Amino acid sequence: MGKNQHVVPHNGQWAVQGAGNSRATSVHSTQADAISAAREIAVNQHSEVVIHRPNGQIRDSNSYGNDPHPPKG
Numbered sequence: 001m002g003k004n005q006h007v008v009p010h011n012g013q014w015a016v017q018g019a020g021n022s023r024a025t026s027v028h029s030t031q032a033d034a035i036s037a038a039r040e041i042a043v044n045q046h047s048e049v050v051i052h053r054p055n056g057q058i059r060d061s062n063s064y065g066n067d068p069h070p071p072k073g
Contacts, residue, residue, distance in 0.1 A: 001065055002045025005038040007031060008052045016041065019050075039064065 003018040005025070014034035015024035018041075025041065028034040031051070038049045042064040051060045 002042075002047040004048040004050055005042050005045075006050045006052060007034045007038050009054050009056065 003020065006017045006019060008015050008017055010024055010027055013027050013029055014031045015027045016034050016038040017024050026034070026037050028037060035049065035051060038051075039062070041047075042049045042062075046065045048061055048063045048065070050058060051062075053059045
């Protein structure tokens with residue numbers, strides 16, 4: 001299982017950042033674009049996407065691991 005991917009605010013934009021990484025993997029103009037990019041990485045790495053609000057609080061998360069009973073949605 002790979003690193004969880006966090007979608008975080010970044011200088012007025014949105015960044016995808018692997019858990020524990022100090023640098024952003026990618027930066028996007030919208031949160032939706034960042035979520036899409038994070039989802040692709042998470043599917044490939046069988047990890048989770050953690051979506052943050054503009055204030056940094058966690059808003060939502062989605063798992064893309066090999067769970068036999070994945071969350072619906």
